[in-house]
Every structure is written in structure tokens, then in C-alpha cells.
Amino acid sequence: MGRVLGWRKRCRAVRAIHLSPVCTPRPAFIKPSHAIHALCIAGKTLPTHVPGSKPTDLHMTPTTAIRRFRIVLGLFIVGLIVSGVTAFPLLPEMKLLAGWLGVGDAVSPAGHDGLTFWILTVKCGLEDMYGQYPWIAYGTDWLAFAHIVIALFFIGPLIKPREARSAIWTGIAACFLVIPLALICGPVRGIPLYWRLIDCSFGVLGSVPLFYCLSLLRDVSPPSEEQR
Template identity: 50%
Template sequence: MKAIRAWLLVFVVGLVLSGVTAFPLLTETRVLAGVLHAVPAPGPLVAWIDRVHEGLTVTGERYPFIAYGTDWLAFAHLVIAIAFWGPWRDPVRNVWVIHWGMVCCAGIVPLALIAGPIRGLPPWWTLIDISFGVFGIVPLIMVHRLTKRLPYAAPETAIVDRRRVGVTAES
């Protein structure tokens, strides 16, 4: 159970961090651009971050309501993180949440491969986006594997739905 919770914590922390960092995008890109200009950094990366910062700045000045979309993105990450409270409490009963999370992680790959080029993102940035799904699915695979073992663990050490595994009060 401790290993399951540790892997879930890794996943949830990742969701929360990616969520809260979607709120201050303008500040983050300004700081990142400043750092990249101060250190040796690949030219295409510096140019891309400068372009993103400029896009956020101009959009924020002329159309500040567009940032509301990233506020909802951030909120969605936080709400999704809350969904993993179920597996934290009872992974066997809530394994469907783990399955759903794995499907979502897998869905990042086609989304990035389709939407990235349509939106004009550099191919290397699309790979960064894909990495969220690839790295995100790892803790969920571990949780799934560990959860599959739980119904067979000793009843006093596992949280299981006794009706599902055929344990009755008489046994």
C-alpha cells in the first residue's frame, strides 16, 4: 500500500505542479527568457521562448480574456489530481481511475502530434509535450501492477472489497 501511495503521490504532484504553473505564464516566460539570455542556451530554444513570451504579452494587453482558457487548464489539472483521492484510499475499488489516467496519458501523444504542427509548435517542443504522457503513465503503470496484487494479499494488510474477492464473514 505504501508503494502505491508513493507512486500516486508522484503522479499527483506532477499534475498539481503542471496545473499551478499554468496560471502565471506571462511571468514564467519573462523569467525564463531572461535566464536563457543570460546563460549559454540553444538559439532555437531562446527564439521560441522569446516568441511565446511576446505572444502572451501582446495577447494579454489586447485580449486579456484569452488567458481565462489557461486558467481553466490549470483548474482542470487540479481537479484531475483530486480524482486520484479514490485510488489513494482504496486502489482496488478505484482501479478504474488508474485506467482512465493511463488512457489520458496515452491520449497526449496523438493530441501533441496533431495539434502541435497545426498550431505551429516546433517539432522538438511537441516531443516535450509528448513526454508528459510518457512520464505520466509510468507511475500509473506501477500503481496498476501493485493494485492487481492487492486482492491476493493477506486480508489484514490490504484494503479490498471482500465481496469482490469472495471473502465472507464465515471465512
């Protein structure tokens, strides 16, 4: 009789264990990394961006890349236009610069040195040229116009960024060609070394926004067949 009661107690204990919430079977949990690995093996790819949500990868969306591209390239175009327009009134600008340096009333660079000597040399040279040979300034007028024309060639890339790669590389090459031009032609024209280095810096600084635009093109999706 005692054995029977003991056997019944064991059965009740086993049944209680199986019916316990702790031991009830649960659905298997699959780690996200395992799921991604399985999809990669199957040759499938996961979407990197869900509409209406923030991107989770390191790359920006094509819309953001195009917007930044146009802002940076637009500033580059404005810089070219300003450089061109300011090449027209050279003599008034030199008089203004000489006034800022405190030598606006000087009639000769004699007795000055450094930057003031060079600014007065250019100012006096322009005064003599405009007074006796004003037609020489026609050459600098064409220089100003050339800056504006170069800026116009970037309007196309500004409108169609996906087709801008060749124009951007051309602009980068032009920026770097400023360096040999300044270092070779500068000594021939009697330009001081520090002023030649300033000219070289314009080429280097001008290439920075173009390189950034070039990097943004990686995040711009290629045009579809309908857009082509």
C-alpha cells in the same frame, strides 16, 4: 570344545553390532520437497507468510503494496496539481525562463534561433495578448483548473486502492492520448517539432507511475465480505 567357544564369540560379536549406536534405528527423515509434493497432491496449500516473520515468496505483502501504491499515486497527484498551478502565471514564468537563457532584455525574437527564438516568440506573444486581449488568458486559467480537477479524481483511488483499477486505466489512456493531440494540433498551432516531442514525453512519463500502481494492485488482496 573349540567349536563351542567359536560359536560364543560369534554371538557376542553379533550382539555388539546390534547394540552399537551406529546401527541403532533412527527416525526416517522426510525431505521438505517430498512433504510439499505430498501436500499439493492432497489439495492442501502451505502458508506463504507467517505473522511476525519476513515473507519468503517473491510477492510483497498487501500492506506493503498499498503503502507503495499510495506513495506513487500521491506523487502523481502532486505532479498534476503543480502542472495546473504553474499554468496560471504564464507570462512571469516565460520572463524568468528568458532570463535564464540570457535573452531577458530582448524585445523581439528577431536575430535569435533555436530554443531562444521560440521562448522569445511565446514571451512576446503573451505580452501582446495580456496587453490588448487579457480575456484570452481566461482559457489557460481553465486549463490550469482542469489539471487540478483531474488530480481530484485520483483522491478516491488513493483512499481505496482496491477499487482503483478503472481509474488507473483511465489515467493511462489519457496519458497516451497526449501523443496524438500534440502531433495533430501542434502543427496547426505552429508549435515546433521538438516542443511537440517534449509534450509527448509528458504523456509517456506520466504513464510510468500509473503502470507501476497497476502492477501493485496484483499484490493487494481482494476485500473481504465485511469490508464490502
